[in-house]
Amino acid sequence: MEIAAHTSLPEDTMIVALTASGEIFESEQFEWEAVRPYGLHNHCLRSSPKKSLTCGKILAHAKAQITAFRESKGVRVCVSKIGVTSTPPQRFVSYLKMGFDTMWVVSKSHSVDSIHMLEAACISHFSCHVGCRNQHESGGEGALNRATPPTGPFFLYVTGGRADQPRRIG
Secondary structure, eight states: OBOOTTOOOBHHHHHHHHHHHHHTOOTTTOOHHHHGGGTEEEOOOOOBTTBOOOHHHHHHHHHHHHHHHHHHHOTTTEEEEEEEESOHHHHHHHHHTTTOOEEEEEEEESOHHHHHHHHHHHHHHHTTSTTBOSOTTOOSOSGGGSSSOOOSOEEEEEEEEETTSSSOOO
């Protein structure tokens, strides 16, 4: 069974490869190009000592990337979900199993509070759009709040697929 329109790899092959990548995930040395064929893409801003990333710039970038993601799927048929994680490859595996076929990582932060606020702001903006699976006024209540939280950095992502694909999403 093929899971994504952009790849002819079987779902099992993709899950095995992404699971292996998730087990060795180290964000600073991670080879994002290695997971691109499976539908996982890094669209994070690149920071530099000369370029200050304000909260406004980070939010504007995240909103622009989520909009571009929806447009790449087809706005009228896009089913999407916004979330946060500390290991994008592992998180994407769970979405693949639900019929989603692409994930864009759009922001990175070492602060769980900042990434949760960014998630909530993006959900607030996109939850009213057709196909968004996030509940209005949600964000920040996910797995990063465990008694023993994962270590950072943390990532904001958007994942999705097309509602007109043969397999149900979600």
